[in-house]
Amino acid sequence: MPHQLTWYGHSNFKLQTSTGKAIFIDPFFEGNPNAPIASGSVGHADCICVTHDHGDHVGQALEIAKATGATVVGVFDTIQKLLKQGLPESQGLGMNIGGSVQVANVRIKMVQAMHSTASGAASGYILTLEDGFCLYHAGDTGLFASMELFAIFHEIDLAILPIGGHFTMDPEQAAYACKLLRPAWVVPMHWGTFPVLEQNTKSFSDYLARHAPDAKLLSLTPGKAAALSKNEALSDCRCE
Numbered sequence: 001m002p003h004q005l006t007w008y009g010h011s012n013f014k015l016q017t018s019t020g021k022a023i024f025i026d027p028f029f030e031g032n033p034n035a036p037i038a039s040g041s042v043g044h045a046d047c048i049c050v051t052h053d054h055g056d057h058v059g060q061a062l063e064i065a066k067a068t069g070a071t072v073v074g075v076f077d078t079i080q081k082l083l084k085q086g087l088p089e090s091q092g093l094g095m096n097i098g099g100s101v102q103v104a105n106v107r108i109k110m111v112q113a114m115h116s117t118a119s120g121a122a123s124g125y126i127l128t129l130e131d132g133f134c135l136y137h138a139g140d141t142g143l144f145a146s147m148e149l150f151a152i153f154h155e156i157d158l159a160i161l162p163i164g165g166h167f168t169m170d171p172e173q174a175a176y177a178c179k180l181l182r183p184a185w186v187v188p189m190h191w192g193t194f195p196v197l198e199q200n201t202k203s204f205s206d207y208l209a210r211h212a213p214d215a216k217l218l219s220l221t222p223g224k225a226a227a228l229s230k231n232e233a234l235s236d237c238r239c240e
Helices: 061-068 076-084 147-153 171-181 202-211
Strands: 003-007 013-016 022-025 047-049 071-075 092-095 100-103 106-112 123-128 134-137 158-162 185-189 226-229 232-234
Touching (some): 047 106, 071 123
Parallel strands (some): 022 047, 134 158
Antiparallel strands (some): 106 123
16 A cells, blocks of 8 residues: 555645554644644544644644644654643654654654744654655745755655745745755645735746756645655646
């Protein structure tokens, strides 16, 4: 069985591994106009990764963790804040940029992101699955040159990058990030949620063809899973 990736709008993703582990990243459901389900309907969860402590990213991490027993991974200071809000101590796994942890048979490396946050530091995650499939979720970030280093240490199969502009990279900067990261596939995120953000992926597709033509665009529909395997992405959604 392949891995499956589901987008719930904004930066909210569920990764279901081929062994049945469920990992959520930035589970923003309530208040997210593009989320097709409520947080109470997510079902099983083994791990929740939080990129930074803004409401549209930490989302319902606390509620989902308490309901499912999932481990919450985040920068140390944000996890401490969640513990004070009622997260059971056994479910909080604080770390910091450059560190790696093993949760649900997935190696999770925390990497830097250029962004503000209410606590700790903003981050992204590089997830390496049991079969070697490597996924990078950038979190909210601007473009930074040291993204190139990620491609030195990891063969990135799928990069998930913000394209919305205003708070993060815009479409051209995100396309140039693909030149640095060299992913096989790229999924755009953090667009279309609110009027201030980029409203479609067309310009990103155009810039991608210019800056990183080897990176294939995988455009997801909220709530519809895409099947993923090493060096391949298979989905009923629109692939460009």
